[in-house]
Amino acid sequence: MATETPTVTQSGQDLRVEDKIKRLRELFVDEPEVGKTALENVLRELTAQASQTPPPPIESVGRVGSRLGNVSELTILVPLAPGGAQRLRAFLKLLGGNLAGADRVGSVHDMRFVFLDNDTRMLFATAYDGDWDAYIDDFVAKIPDYLDIIDSAWEGWPGIRSPNAKDYLADH
DSSP, X not given: OOOOOOEEEETTEEEEHHHHHHHHHHHHTTSOHHHHHHHHHHHHHHHHHHHSOOOOOOEEOSSXXXXXXXXXXXXXXXXXXXXXXXXXXXXXXXXXTOOXXXXXXXXXXXXXXXXXXXXXXXXXXXXXXXXXXXXXXXXXXXXXXXXXXXXXTBTTXXXXXXXXXXXXXXXX
């Protein structure tokens, strides 16, 4: 009796694991040897993983961002104000890159600041527990001035106490 490989549904299409593996191999056919070798080295493991019941789906955390289980993410790409990169770097350097003040917002897991394009843009990424609005509200309630020191480096930041602050964050 033949067994059928489980079908995994994504984007409304049913694809068997074998079909997905075949497609992955096709995409790697013209890739560098290092990538092809790595793929072949983990193919058995990938096949097993793809055959398992998938974890709960990633879901929305509200206005912006995604959540898997209880851990949510927020990623922002913002233009930096003139001198903003220098101010933010000096602030972070003063604290040794350790924003201990953020510990007051108990839902925060981590934060990352990445300066891009000759200090004209910044990528900010954070992971936290719960919903987006509650996360932002915690900053307003617990460390608003810290957030304004950081975010005033961003072009057009209205201030965390502004009714437009959440719109600004969601737009970026």
